[in-house]
Amino acid sequence: MSQYVFGVDIGGTSVKLGLFDVKGILLDKWEIPTRTQDSGSLILPDIAESIRNKITEKQIDTELIAGVGVGAPGPIDSAGVVHKAVNLGWDTFSIKVTLEELLQMPVMAGNDANVAALGEMWKGGGQGSNDLILVTLGTGVGGGLIVGGKVLTGSAGAGGEIGHIHVEDNETESCNCGNKGCLEQYASATGITRLANRKLKESDKDSILRDGEVSAKTVFDAVKEKDELAMEVAEEFGKYLGNALAVIAGVVNPDAIVIGGGVSKAGEVLMDYIKPYYEKNVFHGSRDVKFSLATLGNDAGIYGAAKLVLDI
């Protein structure tokens, strides 16, 4: 009987690692730097070494380890093959096979945002759900979808790419992905800042936002102070995100929608702007979904990665 499982979340600058028991209690967590030189060829060996060191340190019998789950930024298919992860310098290869050879234990791998969704469902804001949308509002907009309790990977590992769904025909600026009018351009921290700066330019209204540097945080702080211009920006943000979530929910019929990422620190006020649009435009079969805030923060990835292995 397995007693332990490792969860690994690979980011562009650091790798987070967690040691869990099989019930999902986090026993230890630590970080190592992500060495992206040499086409990222050191990353998996570094992880393997770090895990071996932890096993020695904790005197764990390797027979009792269920395996190692890995989340990484990039399209990763259900066989554990990554199809180019630009941030890590990776081309196309099997994370699963490579790390299994290094560690001689079962490995599962998935896209970091999808894996975070699994984490939030297991131990975070989406507990009790079986069909979940996680939307992470950070520098960009990431997304993870759980369908029937499993991560929706898609045919080439690009499932749940919520940030790049097209929501605006009239956008003139390009998104990082090359398209115009992606959700990310309106609902990420950067997007909210952009909306606010546009609004400040177009409008003559007084606003707290005119006093310093604008960010998603200052916008929602100003909303809490009932700043009218900031509330207009929040309204626009809520329209794009609420309508987009209504469309996604029409497609996958979730029972929970979890909002995470840096922007979610603004708290429940976000829901006041998102939910009215969601409820107005969603198909009635998905109207009663439960909205909540993510609770695992930066640990969602290691939780979900561990769960990937336990779900084999």
Added chain:
Amino acid sequence: MSQYVFGVDIGGTSVKLGLFDVKGILLDKWEIPTRTQDSGSLILPDIAESIRNKITEKQIDTELIAGVGVGAPGPIDSAGVVHKAVNLGWDTFSIKVTLEELLQMPVMAGNDANVAALGEMWKGGGQGSNDLILVTLGTGVGGGLIVGGKVLTGSAGAGGEIGHIHVEDNETESCNCGNKGCLEQYASATGITRLANRKLKESDKDSILRDGEVSAKTVFDAVKEKDELAMEVAEEFGKYLGNALAVIAGVVNPDAIVIGGGVSKAGEVLMDYIKPYYEKNVFHGSRDVKFSLATLGNDAGIYGAAKLVLDI
């Protein structure tokens, strides 16, 4: 070893039934009327009787039957429970349990549009795919999603309700579902007719369409004659449907998109209007999807229903 499987597709006026071998060869098909009186309580007993008669007629050993798959119009969850099917008079009950008791063999049930998607993947326009979007353009717009080879059911059986995703903020007329601006209002046969009638009213342009009653068929016939106004209508249709498919593909990352329903009889010309918008606005990870026309027509439902059972 099972040799046979039944596929059943329940419609509002008739029930289609098919007898297949387990490789998917259709051995026999027939129809019975759908008796919707008494809250639809006769429908499943009628189906059971018809299947028993067929077993007797064909002298099939019941030991050799894998089971019976059923598709029906309404939200049906993964346990085979229907949650109100208005067209059939049904409230909430388990199709699976009821029909298993009547027939003493394994039963699986799913939403008719989702089941049709499974049929097109198995033996129709989506063969070879494992992640597929089926969009059926008929009186309404139906949809079925296959994710990782399985029907996407959703938390309450409302997965794949593509017809009711919100695509237009400025719509003034209501959709049948009660919302405004659903895809169905622009991409169904009825929707295309509506777009054409609007355009005929607003424009002074000469058009073949002014000569008789307008329908989706006359619109696409006129497009083939290079009728300018009809081409404008097709462009609008293509924009709504192409953009919507781009969003859905961004969510589920399919390898195939299959277009079915009465409108699809217009043929490849549809693709000329859908694909440019799709390709412009879809996330690059889903750009190379294969578009095709449905090939099973009204038989997609019985094929998919049979496959439901074989996938148990």
